[in-house]
Amino acid sequence: MVEHRGTYLWSMRALFALLCLGIIFWRLLPLDMLPRGWAGPDLIAALAFAWVLRRPEFAPPLLIGLMVLLADLLFQRPPGLWAALVVLGAEALRSRSADLRDMGFGPEWLTVATVLMIMTLAERLILAILLVDQAPLVLNLMQMGATIAAYPFVVMASALLARVRKIRPGDDSSMGQRT
Amino acid sequence: MARDRRQSEDFTGPLKRLLLGVVLLCLLGIFLLWRIDSPRVERFRAQVVDTVVPNFDWAMAPVTGTVNILRDFQSYERLYDQNRELRRELQQMTQWKEAALQLEQENARLLDLNNVRLDPRMTFITGGVRADSGSPFRQSVLLNVGARDGIKDGWAAMDGLGLVGRISGVGDNSARVILLTDTSSRIPVTVQPSGQTALVLGDNTAAPPVDFIENAGSVRPGDRVITSGDGGVFPPGLLVGQIALDPSGRMRLRLAADYERLEFLRVLRDLGGETIENPGALIETAPPTPPSDVAEEGAQATEEAPNDG
Numbered sequence: 001m002v003e004h005r006g007t008y009l010w011s012m013r014a015l016f017a018l019l020c021l022g023i024i025f026w027r028l029l030p031l032d033m034l035p036r037g038w039a040g041p042d043l044i045a046a047l048a049f050a051w052v053l054r055r056p057e058f059a060p061p062l063l064i065g066l067m068v069l070l071a072d073l074l075f076q077r078p079p080g081l082w083a084a085l086v087v088l089g090a091e092a093l094r095s096r097s098a099d100l101r102d103m104g105f106g107p108e109w110l111t112v113a114t115v116l117m118i119m120t121l122a123e124r125l126i127l128a129i130l131l132v133d134q135a136p137l138v139l140n141l142m143q144m145g146a147t148i149a150a151y152p153f154v155v156m157a158s159a160l161l162a163r164v165r166k167i168r169p170g171d172d173s174s175m176g177q178r179t
Numbered sequence: 180m181a182r183d184r185r186q187s188e189d190f191t192g193p194l195k196r197l198l199l200g201v202v203l204l205c206l207l208g209i210f211l212l213w214r215i216d217s218p219r220v221e222r223f224r225a226q227v228v229d230t231v232v233p234n235f236d237w238a239m240a241p242v243t244g245t246v247n248i249l250r251d252f253q254s255y256e257r258l259y260d261q262n263r264e265l266r267r268e269l270q271q272m273t274q275w276k277e278a279a280l281q282l283e284q285e286n287a288r289l290l291d292l293n294n295v296r297l298d299p300r301m302t303f304i305t306g307g308v309r310a311d312s313g314s315p316f317r318q319s320v321l322l323n324v325g326a327r328d329g330i331k332d333g334w335a336a337m338d339g340l341g342l343v344g345r346i347s348g349v350g351d352n353s354a355r356v357i358l359l360t361d362t363s364s365r366i367p368v369t370v371q372p373s374g375q376t377a378l379v380l381g382d383n384t385a386a387p388p389v390d391f392i393e394n395a396g397s398v399r400p401g402d403r404v405i406t407s408g409d410g411g412v413f414p415p416g417l418l419v420g421q422i423a424l425d426p427s428g429r430m431r432l433r434l435a436a437d438y439e440r441l442e443f444l445r446v447l448r449d450l451g452g453e454t455i456e457n458p459g460a461l462i463e464t465a466p467p468t469p470p471s472d473v474a475e476e477g478a479q480a481t482e483e484a485p486n487d488g
Contacts, residue, residue: 025235027313029243030320033441035360035383039315065202069209073227075314076355079220080210084203091199130214133363135316136383143315 012058015162016051020044020067024074039143041150044071045086045119049112050155052090053097054164061087078132085119101166105152113148120144221348229350232310232321239310301414303337303445304328309353318361318383319344322444325352329448335406335413336444341435342366342406342419343444356444359419359434360387367409368419373397376407379419379432386431389422400424404432414449 023043044067051059068083092115093100100108120140127134134140158164213220254261306324324330326349334346336356344364348355357364364381370392377392392398402422408415420434 028310030308030311031246033311033438034385035318036315061199061202065206073224076312076317078210079213080206084206087202139315
């Protein structure tokens with residue numbers, strides 16, 4: 001039984017990594033070479049937050065950090081900064097996941113939106129302090145808004161497709177077990 | 180209940196917290212290292228790209244192809260209009276072709292008369308576009324040629340017609356081309372026929388602005404823009420685009436390269452022009468001495484010359 005649960009846990013972690021790689025793959029496809037003037041959502045961050053709030057053990061900080069760092073490297077972003085911010089944001093949500101679990105989706109969405117705003121601001125601020133060239137503010141804000149807007153869909157998709165849901169009292173809880 | 184949970188978390192807490200701290204420290208360390216020693220981390224980035232992206236390759240080509248086919252289906256609706264437009268353009272092109280042929284012949288005759296030697300080393304390597312930057316903040320593409328094929332940083336990349344960007348970041352099997360539309364792209368250009376020099380500043384739009392024109396009054400929309408070769412950035416004379424005015428009256432560049440269809444790019448080999456320094460050396464090292472000495476010194480001079488350059 002324990003072994004079974006262990007393989008389940010690791011297969012879900014592998015699924016998380018695979019989903020992240022899939023998102024990176026989709027973004028790298030050479031479909032649009034013209035500058036678009038709009039920015040899509042940062043799906044990796046949304047996915048990480050959704051999973052951290054539902055099944056924290058499926059998305060450990062090391063895995064999130066590695067995935068976003070890989071995205072940083074491949075997408076020509078300053079490497080490490082956004083990854084560190086996403087890990088920090090995920091940890092902030094993780095520590096609140098117990099309280100948020102009992103509330104509805106509204107408060108959860110608000111919390112995630114707040115965390116994303118703080119992350120975006122922090123990124124711009126740190127880059128400004130270190131005098132790094134930055135993209136236009138509008139694009140950053142657009143990406144933030146798109147991520148917030150995409151969050152419910154990410155939650156829905158991961159609940160329907162990967163069965164990542166909040167643990168309810170009747171469920172076989174694997175929360176307390178450290179693997 | 181909540182208290183219990185927190186206590187059980189405390190049980191394994193320190194280890195988790197330590198791991199979290201290490202992860203954060205590593206990530207921020209990489210970021211700071213990148214800020215301090217950018218070239219090294221960028222080399223590392225090129226290596227990562229070089230190992231990761233080829234693994235995607237088997238899937239990328241079919242998916243890209245499928246999406247493009249689906250897009251083409253949409254364009255069937257406009258088939259009739261497109262066809263008519265193409266016919267009209269073809270008619271114009273035939274006229275231009277005739278003119279170009281005549282000019283080519285005339286040019287060849289004149290070059291022959293003047294005994295001009297063009298730079299014979301302007302050769303190119305063609306690479307396929309493998310991936311784009313994946314982010315709306317950066318405009319770049321990844322080519323499937325790299326250091327293995329002799330690509331070096333700073334070389335110019337063109338499509339069939341116009342300049343597309345410059346190489347920045349070379350892995351063993353891949354090279355990144357920063358497009359002219361990227362915010363970090365600055366290209367010195369000459370506007371023909373007035374010969375004004377200017378800079379093309381990428382700003383994440385499809386038509387980058389042209390700035391720092393000496394005498395903006397002598398530049399008109401429709402003027403051709405070619406690279407000037409200032410600062411040794413690019414070989415001079417590569418077509419970049421045409422001047423256009425945007426609604427606010429600012430000069431922008433309509434790029435000659437077809438950015439909607441970047442499939443194959445030519446990377447121009449640029450081995451750097453030989454520069455002549457020490458203007459007097461040749462005359463000074465030929466004192467009136469017996470012929471044998473002159474020959475020896477001449478030999479020495481030719482041996483030293485490459486070291487100087």
